Amino acid sequence: MFGLSAAVRVYLAKQPADMRKSFDGLAALASGSLALDPPSGHLFVFVNKRRDRIKILYWDRDGLAVWAKRLERGTFRIPAAAADRVEMTTAELAALLAGIDLNTARRRVRYSRPETPVQNSENNAPTPEHVSTQYRV
Helix, strand or coil: CCCCCCCCCEEEECCCCCCCCCHHHHHHHHHHCCCCCHHHCCEEEEECCCCCEEEEEEECCCCEEEEEEECCCCCCCCCCCCCCEEEECHHHHHHHHHCCCCCCCCCCCCCCCCCCCCCCCCCCCCCHHHCCHHHCC
16 A cells, blocks of 8 residues: 555545545545545545445645545455544554454554653652563563
């Protein structure tokens, strides 16, 4: 497809979209029903009612670009959510495009750095309570 960094946000519209829409129509959906800014650099994902077609709208340096995919057989499994839009990671988008059902997929527990408060410039070293015991000798 195209290279995506982890900093890119992906927004999936829950309501089916008319796949005849292109740049301006999809941008109107992104700014209207999703309440987001199309030139923000994020990806806006739209699916049709049958869920066999998908379009992704994104800002590409100097203008809008649209990426589309049509399945010859099968459907895209849209993640369950109560809101009108679903925020996804780029890895989840890749899984969706590859045919993986995100509703049944499980995310394994991984290490994540604890949130540290902003410290003054005099003392930039982490405080002892923020240092993981996993790495202490």
